[in-house]
Structures are given as structure tokens and as C-alpha cells.
Amino acid sequence: MTRRGFTVLELLAVLAIFALLASLAVPRVGPVVSRAEATRVIGDYNAIRHAAFDVRETTGSWPAAAGDGEVPPGMTAALPTGFGFTHGGTTYRWRTWSLPDGLPGAPADTVVVAVEVTSSDAAMLVALRKLYRGPIAFGTNNRIILVVE
Amino acid sequence: MTGLPPSPGATPPPKKPWEFVDEVRRDADAMVADAARPRAPLRTRLPWLSLLLVVLVVLNVLEWRRPRVAPQAFTSAEEEASARFGIYLAQQAVIHYRDSAGRLPPSLAAAGLEGGDIAYHAADSIFTLEARVGPNVYAYRFGQDLTPFSGAYTTLRMATQP
Numbered sequence: 001m002t003r004r005g006f007t008v009l010e011l012l013a014v015l016a017i018f019a020l021l022a023s024l025a026v027p028r029v030g031p032v033v034s035r036a037e038a039t040r041v042i043g044d045y046n047a048i049r050h051a052a053f054d055v056r057e058t059t060g061s062w063p064a065a066a067g068d069g070e071v072p073p074g075m076t077a078a079l080p081t082g083f084g085f086t087h088g089g090t091t092y093r094w095r096t097w098s099l100p101d102g103l104p105g106a107p108a109d110t111v112v113v114a115v116e117v118t119s120s121d122a123a124m125l126v127a128l129r130k131l132y133r134g135p136i137a138f139g140t141n142n143r144i145i146l147v148v149e
Numbered sequence: 150m151t152g153l154p155p156s157p158g159a160t161p162p163p164k165k166p167w168e169f170v171d172e173v174r175r176d177a178d179a180m181v182a183d184a185a186r187p188r189a190p191l192r193t194r195l196p197w198l199s200l201l202l203v204v205l206v207v208l209n210v211l212e213w214r215r216p217r218v219a220p221q222a223f224t225s226a227e228e229e230a231s232a233r234f235g236i237y238l239a240q241q242a243v244i245h246y247r248d249s250a251g252r253l254p255p256s257l258a259a260a261g262l263e264g265g266d267i268a269y270h271a272a273d274s275i276f277t278l279e280a281r282v283g284p285n286v287y288a289y290r291f292g293q294d295l296t297p298f299s300g301a302y303t304t305l306r307m308a309t310q311p
Contacts, residue, residue: 007191009198016205023212065261096261099241100248101295103302112238125222136305138231140266140282141222 031123038127041090041117044083045132048092048115049148051078062113065096090119095145114147225282227308232266232280232287233301239267239278240289240298 055063055078063072069086071079072094085092093116102110116139119125125144129137132146139145164172188194223231239262246260247253253271254260268279278289289298 007194007198009195009202013198013202013205016202016209019209020205020212023209027217065263067263097238097242098245098261099238100244101241101299104299122222123220126220129222132309134309136302136309138227138234138305139223140228140231144222 031127034121034123035127037088037090037121037124038131040087041119041124041128042131044087044090044092045115045117045146047080047083048075048094051075052094052113052148054078062096062111063094066094068093068116068118070094089121090117090124092117112147113149114145116143116145118143224308227305228282229285229287230301230304230308232282232285233298234305235265235267236278236280236287236289237295237298237301238262239265239269240295243269243271243276243278 052063052072052075055061055074058078059074063075066072066085069084069091070093071083071085075094085094095114095116097112099110099112100108102108103112117125117128120142122141125141128146129144132144135147135149137144137146239257239260242257242260242262243254253274253276255271257263257265257267257269266280268281270277270279274291276291280287289295
């Protein structure tokens, strides 16, 4: 009687081929997910930016600075319904700086306003920086400050 | 029936049911014959299989152990510029507070900068600001030239809008 089927070695070879293919494919999926997440964050940044401009137009001044994940006072009404400053693993923070000396090439007594984005997803922050089209972005590798104006 | 050959492109006449059965039987016979064909004995295949397996295992180990470079949102030069610009913003916040309150703020939080990475020390009318990026420390002492700190803005602007 002949016994047909696969030997253990053949099965192991097939498993090894699958493992190799998986190790090549998995790292290519991550950046796609991060880019999608960064696109969502840019959408949130634009929502915050528009809300801040609305507040400034209505009240004559920028919304006051707020803590991590806190909606700045006075901005809630200008934001889309249910908009939060924490989204999954990403936290937003509204920041303002008064600069008595201004910035290089800008007049004195300038106010700089920005959205600080904190996330542990380094790949998402890299993608976010590439998508951002504002004046300047600065920060560290787990926290990016996107200047609004 | 005219006896003429079917014109090209014309639909062939439908098969009879027994023709289908014959076709299926022929296919089944061919599959059985193929399965019955003797394979190379394991003794012949073993060296090649072993070699293939070793090669695949080595490739897997190399691929899984390949160092992955963590993505960095900022280069080290941009991180330095960020730290310097952060010090400039903090310095301006302190000056703004001093101009309105008439004294230095007790902390950066009092000057409206909570939760930053900048260390602030004030004594009398002198204050210092320190930012740490990895092993590097960037410091500003009140009265020092601010250009390296405010100038970081230009570096960051060029990096953001190349």
C-alpha cells in the first residue's frame, strides 16, 4: 500500500514560505493605517482651526489656552456637535502664546495660536507632518505642535 | 438541413447529455492516473527539501531580526530648532507676564504654559529656561542673546514649507 500525503518537511517549508510572506507584508500595512489616521487628525485640526477663527471673529480674541484633551472655553459652540479633544490614542490641546517681541519678520505683540497633537503612534505623526499645510510645525517625536496662525 | 458547414462565429450545436458524462469521466480518469503516478521517493526529495527549508528558515530569521528604523517626525536638527523655539515662546510668555504683573511668574504654568517640556527657574529678576532633547540640553539665561532661539523659527518654517 502506498501512503500519499505531505511529509513534515514539506509542511514546514510551506509554513516558512507563509511566514516569510507575512513578515514582508505586515510592515507595509502599518503606514497605510497611519496615513488614514493622520488624514482624520488633519480633519480634526481643520475643525479646531475653523472654530478658533469663528471665536475670534465673534469675540475679537482667540480662545484661551486649555489643557490636554480639554475643549477651550467658548469654542464648543463653534465646533461640530460632539467634537472632543481626545480621539482614540490622539489628544489635542489648544495653545496660545503672547509674544511681546513678535516673530522674525512679524510685528511685535503677536499672538501665536496652535493645536498640539499628542500620540504614541510615531508613524501617524510622521504622516501628519507631511499632510500639514500651515505656517510651522514643531515639537518632539510624540508631540507635534501645528501652528494655526 | 442544407449540409453546409457552420459559418465561422456561429454557436456550436449543444452537447448531448451523454457527451457531458463522457467528458467528466475522462477528466476523472486523468486525475486518477495523475495521482497514481509514482512520485520521487522521499530519499531523493529529502536533501532538496531540507536545503529549501534551511534557506527559508534563514530568510525568515533575517527578515524578522532586521532592525526596523522607528519613524521620526523630526530630524535631530529640527528637534533642536523645536527646543530652541519652545524656549523662545516660554521666554516671551515670562516677559509678557512680567510686563503685566510687574514680577516674574512663580512658574511657567502661572504664565499660561502648562505641561511643557521646559524647566523654569526664577530668582529675583533673573530667570533661566532649559529644554532637554535626548542627551542635549538647551538653556537660556535672562539677558542672553535671543537670536539663536527666535531664529529657530526660520529653520522650522523652512522645514515645514520647503
